[in-house]
Amino acid sequence: MTFRTGLLFGAAFLTGIVAGPGLVRVAEVGTGSFMFAAYADTLPAVAAPANSHAETYRLLTLFGSIFDLVRANYVDPVSDRDLITNALNGMLSGLDPHSSYMTEKQYADMQVQTTGKFGGLGLEVQGEDGHVRVVSPIDGTPAWKAGIKPGDYIVAIDGHNIDGSPLNDAVEKMRGKPDTKITLTIIRPKAAKPLVLTMTREIIHIEGVKSVLYDKTGYIRIPQFTEDTSAELRREYEKLTKQAGGRLTGGLVIDLRNDPGGLLNQAIDVSSSFIRNGEIVSTRARHPKDSQRWDAKGTDMTDGLPLVVLTNGGSASASEIVSGALQDHHRAVLVGTKTFGKGSVQTIMPIPGNGAVRLTTARYYTPSGRSIQGLGIAPDIVVKESREEPVFSIREADLSHIIKNQGGNQTKPPARDDLPAIASKIPDQPPANWPTYDMTKPATDFQLQEGLRVVRNMAGVAAPDPVAGLPPAPSATATKSEVSHH
Structure with missing residues (x-):
């Protein structure tokens, strides 16, 4: 049987973008093609364990018996297709949170989503x-x-x-x-x-890479890794450099918060924009011949400019590849909170006329050999968005029956002795009098402001404390008095 495969690095469905937060591109696709790119001629043969045929036949007989039982006795009539579809969904979703069966309509919807129509x-x-x-x-x-x-x-x-x-x-x-x-x-x-x-x-259109110049410090936001992310990154960096008069003397901040992932080749290219040599990421599949490794391409477009990367629990898959590579190579300082922790790869296998299967087929590893599956990437400097502790976690480790973290070095990232002196002075949460976050007002973004402070310190320029200029926090007595008058 021939089929077309596409690797996904992502955590979930998107209600208005793609069915899965990221697709891994491993080969070029012509204009207008669906964003899946790896091709295979045959489904890899998997050797059956010895003496398993009798047990398999027995279990298939059990399935057929229950199928007939449900079809004959369920309170309402149900079609054979619905029963089989439900069975397929159960078989795949029971493996891990990211494997699933898509009906023909769901698969078509997924394809339509990539067109933005x-x-x-x-x-x-x-x-x-x-x-x-x-x-x-x-x-x-x-x-x-x-x-x-x-x-x-x-x-x-x-x-x-x-x-x-x-x-x-x-x-x-x-x-x-x-x-x-x-x-x-x-x-x-x-x-x-x-x-x-x-x-x-x-x-829905995924917004492209954006940039802002804060004095002589550059800020670049990557919302998702799409086909043009690497080119857009370079364009925005050149624009910032020109605005700054030739060089970003205050360093550069890359914002990967709430970036759910995207194309693998773009994650590799973005990492290679800052790392000259060495491994970026590797994948290890069940079959060794399907495992791969990608290395940097020998250039750093910034020529060693001080770099800070902002992360949080919404930074997943391709975002974690970039964060892990920059952290392992000591090329950037990560500021924020721990990432999502999705270290697996999914393959889309279309079944002509019957939808497609999304199947977890590999794990990926950072340059130091870490699998971040279920663990995430811990920042070098912890800075929370707010003083409130989230009641519900949304990370990979909290999902049911996730795949195991195995096959690599499961320890912490290589120890760092290159963190800036200011690292120990950065508060891990905003003070009580920090203004309420407003997405239209960067001055209220505590993680961003502390990230700017860190990178400026790394660059050896003035790094003012964003808390210093705040009005005094209201005292408990004053607050009580104000409340009593309402």
Whole structure:
């Protein structure tokens, strides 16, 4: 049997972008092609264990018996196709959180999503024990504008409860024609009551790489690793350099927060933009012949410019490849919180006329040999977004029946003796009087401000403390008095 495969580095479904937060590109694809790129002539043969045929036949007979039992006795008539589809879903989803079966319609929807010709919200969601949990909103989309946050739970769509429904069903309900309204009911950690948010679906486009110059310090935001990310990164870096008068004397900050991943070749190219030599990432599959390694390409476009990378729990897959490579090579200082921890690779295997299978086929490893599966990448300097502790975790380790972390060096990253002197002075959370975060006001972004402070210190330029200019925090007495007058 011939089939077409595509490797995915991602954590979940996107309700308005791609079905999976990232696709790994391992070969070129012509314009307009679906974003899957590896090809294979035959499905690899897997040798059956000795004396297994009788047991396999017995189990298949058991399956047939239960199939007939359900078809004959279930309270409502059910089609054979629905029963088989449910069985396939169970077989694959029971392996790990990222393997699944897609019907022909679901597979077609996935292909349509890559063209950007459909309406959606721009939400990356993960199914967990019958619940729909938000991994992250995509920059600039209706979900992002509405203020939906990582860790939110979607419990109803247009007033209809979806708790306990299959993830695919919830995703399909959130899709729809552009310019149509949709209302989501959200449960948010520590919120006193559910949030009801009404949005208008849009044609979803992943925003490209963006940059801002803060004095002589550059800032580049990578929202996702798409086909043009590496080229856009270089374009934005050149623009910043020109704006700064020829050189970013205050260093460079790369923002990978809430970046759910994307194309592997782009993660490699982005890493190679800062690392001259050595390994970027490797993958190890069940069959050794399918394992691969990718190395840097011998150039650093910044010529050793001080570099800080911002990460958080929404930084997944391809984002973790870049973060891990830069950390292992001591090329950048990671500031923020621990990443998602998805260290596996998925392959899309179309079944002509019957949809496709998304199957976990490999693990990936950082240059030092770490598997970050279920562990994530710990930052060099911990800086939390806010003082509030999240009630619900949204990382790989919290999902059911994840694949094991094995096959590599599972220890911490290589010890660092090159952190800047200011590292020990960076607070791990905002002070009580820090202003409420507003996505339109960078001065309220505590992680960004501390990242700028770190990279400026690395560059040997003035690195003012963003907390120093804040108004005094109100005293407990004053706060109590104010409340009593309302």
